[in-house]
Amino acid sequence: MLDHTERILADLIGFPTVSADGNLELIAYAAAALDGLGAHTRTTLDETGTKANLFATIGPDVPGGVVLSGHTDVVPADGDWTDDPFTAVERDGLIYGRGACDMKGFIACALAMAPAFAGADLKRPVHFAFTYDEEVGCFGARALMDALSDWGVKPATCIIGEPTSMRIIEGHKGCYEYTTAFTGVPGHASEPDRGVNTIAYAGRFLGKLAEMEGALKARAPDGSPFNPPWSTLQPGVIRGGIARNVIPDACEVEWEMRPVNAADARFALDRIRSFLNDEIDPEMRAKAAEAGVTTLTVGEVDGLEPLPESEALALVRELTGGNAADVVSFGTEAGLFQGAGISTVVCGPGSIEQAHKPDEFVALEQLQLCLDMLGRLERKLSV
Template structure:
């Protein structure tokens, strides 16, 4: 536990907010793992300002994969009462940006890697660290072509997002979209003679709300989620230059988070059809009226089958008898799509501490994670 805390203290000092480079942290971790006898491969981002890592130690074979991201969410605009980039221990709480999401888990992974350097392994311990998870799982997607051949086929993947050490077997997939609405400029005194782009946008929002209502009523349901159906959400609407000018363009950003049983391609097709219906209503007045829908980001969901052996194995290692599904997205779906049995299990509470000012991780949660790592290490020695 003391060693894990020493490592966590160092990790928190690196300001790896997603807008910043993570290369200093990556260099430190890379050297750490090499000192532990791991084979380490750095995977640079396309821009070269960030990188992920893949590390492995032990004989060839399936092994177990431990997965985490290195970036954290911003602290700007939040009221912290402590330095967010300095680990502060008060009673049973460890304060600092990323303690829960998810440098506490990374510290536990590195601590077990150090213990593994003194162990005789019968299977490999595999570690994957990514970047830019907090902005839509961008990093793992960019890494995957190079990462997948290195991974092989681990018999289990533990993604260490905060679940309070429960074994999470599912989360929704997500797609982020942009709708650009095209209308006509004109003087507001003659507004009815022009197609107002904001009118297209608001009519399109009405269509999205109707789609949401239909998905809630007739779509798939999964009672394991607090919101048990696929959701459609509009987060931002912009348009117009001045009050006395009819806007010729408006933009809205929206998303859908889908259950595994709902086909994301079908949802996207329904969205595009709604955009076309709205556009056609305005083309009788102006033939160029249109709404362009662009999907600019997406990540897959996770829905590990109840009968999958990885669940029982994870429960044994985590000392849990229950399972859960989480509301937030993770990188787990990417590993699942590679055919790697995957669950999510890590210390801390996303609902209680994730992304909040004065983020903290309890010592008991970190201790439980360290204990799970010890059992994983013993499992690899058998």
């Protein structure tokens, strides 16, 4: 089984599925493999037609079952690689290539196990969910949740196979990303009242973000397992102005928030939007009709909230034999599945320490542990 998994992983790495470039060839490859086993496969396209989700089911057509989910896109292969990043290379028990651990290793394990699922007398279905654009905002998973609702498909649990070194992850923060753009009126700096200075207004906005950062810190939940335990908020990029003596007529602030729960996100966003819409924007428009402020939502991905009663956590504890459950700082699609009413945990082969770097790799030992987990899942779904 491990040899078969290696061959599939080599094929998957060979598809250069950088988020900006699409994933259709990989989706066609996976769909053909699952179609050949008699799976019920469905795809959804993004608005450009260059990216697709695949959702496939093996087993009885009944509610419930377990989703094995992985994103197919990878980050760009920048930096100095020892070998071609889109050609799998095995050395010393490690398989190198872009996406090897994040997260084509898990997808390869799922596809390698698919014949065993197809040949078993499953009492509950196993679902395969392979998505696009996780790396740039989890847009594929968002579209997939809508499709599942439309199709009336209601899985019970989900395993997101992000690289956790096969540790069970029950929680991570959300990731909300925005760009706030200020539009003003240019002019000579010697006559500031004849223009609208966007950097000045952006500065006031940065002060509001700092205020909300402190407010979120004070709201840290008791017993929060995260590090830091509170929701974080920070500006990351600011662009504006062309010279010291020119009133800047355009400025953008890129900022993000990583909430520990949905309540914190609503708390902060309500106050930030009120500040912009009720104070800053009217003041700018009073100076010039063409001035104002707008905020673009780049992505809002809910976190995975640890729950006291979790069907997925109990399942994966049984499958792996591990009792511990941790939280992580990186984000995944898990919160979207959880928000759709699907009990979800994160558990997959490889280490996040290897992700998004040159010479990314996954260990064969990790792939075998994942195959062992999926083998136990096949037997459990057959009972």
